Amino acid sequence: METRFLSKSDSILITGAAGFIGSYLSKRMMELGYKVIGVDNLNDYYDVTLKQSRLDQLVSDDLFSFHRIDISDKNAMERIFEEENPAVVVNLAAQAGVRYSIENPDAYIQSNVVGFYNILECCRNYPVKHLIYASSSSVYGANKKVPFEETDVVDHPVSLYAATKKSNELMAYTYSHLYDIPSTGLRFFTVYGPMGRPDMAYFGFTDKYFAGESIEIFNNGDFDNDLYRDFTYIDDIINGIEKLIPNPPVVNDGAAHVVYNIGNNNPEKLMTFISTLETALSNATGKSVVFQKDFEPIKPGDVRATYASTDKLQDVVGFKPTTPISVGLQRFADWYVEYYGK
Structure with a gap:
C-alpha cells in the first residue's frame, strides 16, 4: 500500500464485510495497519452462521468496527x-446469484x-479518495x-x-463525471476458496x-461442449484489490472511472x-470421494x-493470479472438513 495515498489515520469502509471477499479484504487491510469500518446486513440468503464466523475473525481486532446496516x-x-x-470505500455488498435473481x-x-445509489450519494456528499465496487463477469451475458x-x-x-x-x-x-468521484469497477470471475x-x-x-445426495451438473452431460469457468482463488483476488486501492483512475473520456476484469x-x-x-476432498478425508452426478x-x-x-489490470498494477485450482481446492477442502467436522 502506497503511504503517500493513505495514512494509517485514514479509514477504509468495506460493505459486505461479513461476506466472502469482504471478510478477506477486511483482514488484509487490518494486517496492513488500516482501520476498517465493516458494514453488512447479515441477511439469510445463505447460512448466517458462516457469516458470523467470518466476522468473529475480525471483531477482536481494535482496527475493526462493525455496523449491521443494509446499504x-x-x-x-x-x-x-x-x-x-x-x-476509501470498497462496496462489496450486493444480492448475489444468477438463478436467485x-x-x-x-x-x-x-x-x-x-x-x-446510496453509496454513490454518500461518496458525493462525503468525498472519498477512491471508490471500488463489485461488478461481475455476468455483464458479458x-x-x-x-x-x-x-x-x-x-x-x-x-x-x-x-x-x-x-x-x-x-x-x-x-457520478464520477458529475461529482469527480474516482471510481473503479471490478468484474469478478467465479471466486472460490475457504469460507x-x-x-x-x-x-x-x-x-x-x-449429505449423501447427487450433484446436478447443468451441461446436458455434453463433455465435448462442457461449460468453462474462470475460477479465481480468493487470495489472488485480494492481492489485486490491495494493489488497486492506492491507484484510483484519472479522468479519461469524461470521468475518473474505469472497469477491470x-x-x-x-x-x-x-x-x-x-x-x-x-x-x-479425498485427500482431506483420507477416503475416496466420488460425486454421484445428475446431468x-x-x-x-x-x-x-x-x-x-x-x-x-496487469498493465496497471501487475495483477497476475498464481494459484492453480489443485492448490485452491485443496485449501477449501481442508477448511471444509475441519470447519464442519467431516
Missing part, C-alpha cells in the same frame, strides 16, 4: 459516512440498485468472443443480476456429497474442476463460458 437504508449509510469519514428480483433492485475484454459490448445481460451490475457501472461513471459462499457450485457439491485468465472445464474437487439442461441466465482477459 439500502440511506439514512443509516449517511450517518456512517458522517461519523467515520472514510478515505429469477426467483426474487426485488432483492436485487433493493440491494444492487437502490443500495449502490452470452458473449461468445473469448477471452472477455473490458472493451466488449455488454448490452445484452441474460439475468437480472447481470443487468443490475451493468447498471452499477453506468451509475458509477455518471466461500455456500451458493457457489463447488461448495454446494461438497455439501451434497456429505479480475479473474484467473485460465478457464477450466467444469468437469475438470469437479474431478479436482473430488481429489481434494441437467443448462439453466436460464447461465452462460457456457467465462474467460477473463486480465491484461488491462
Whole structure:
C-alpha cells in the first residue's frame, strides 16, 4: 500500500464485510495497519452462521468496527459516512446469484440498485479518495468472443443480476463525471476458496456429497461442449484489490472511472474442476470421494463460458493470479472438513 495515498489515520469502509471477499479484504487491510469500518446486513440468503464466523475473525481486532446496516437504508449509510469519514470505500455488498435473481428480483433492485445509489450519494456528499465496487463477469451475458475484454459490448445481460451490475457501472461513471468521484469497477470471475459462499457450485457439491445426495451438473452431460469457468482463488483476488486501492483512475473520456476484469485468465472445464474437487476432498478425508452426478439442461441466465482477459489490470498494477485450482481446492477442502467436522 502506497503511504503517500493513505495514512494509517485514514479509514477504509468495506460493505459486505461479513461476506466472502469482504471478510478477506477486511483482514488484509487490518494486517496492513488500516482501520476498517465493516458494514453488512447479515441477511439469510445463505447460512448466517458462516457469516458470523467470518466476522468473529475480525471483531477482536481494535482496527475493526462493525455496523449491521443494509446499504439500502440511506439514512443509516449517511450517518456512517458522517461519523467515520472514510478515505476509501470498497462496496462489496450486493444480492448475489444468477438463478436467485429469477426467483426474487426485488432483492436485487433493493440491494444492487437502490443500495449502490446510496453509496454513490454518500461518496458525493462525503468525498472519498477512491471508490471500488463489485461488478461481475455476468455483464458479458452470452458473449461468445473469448477471452472477455473490458472493451466488449455488454448490452445484452441474460439475468437480472447481470443487468443490475451493468447498471452499477453506468451509475458509477455518471457520478464520477458529475461529482469527480474516482471510481473503479471490478468484474469478478467465479471466486472460490475457504469460507466461500455456500451458493457457489463447488461448495454446494461438497455439501451434497456429505449429505449423501447427487450433484446436478447443468451441461446436458455434453463433455465435448462442457461449460468453462474462470475460477479465481480468493487470495489472488485480494492481492489485486490491495494493489488497486492506492491507484484510483484519472479522468479519461469524461470521468475518473474505469472497469477491470479480475479473474484467473485460465478457464477450466467444469468437469475438470469437479474431478479436482473430488481429489481434494479425498485427500482431506483420507477416503475416496466420488460425486454421484445428475446431468441437467443448462439453466436460464447461465452462460457456457467465462474467460477473463486480465491484461488491462496487469498493465496497471501487475495483477497476475498464481494459484492453480489443485492448490485452491485443496485449501477449501481442508477448511471444509475441519470447519464442519467431516
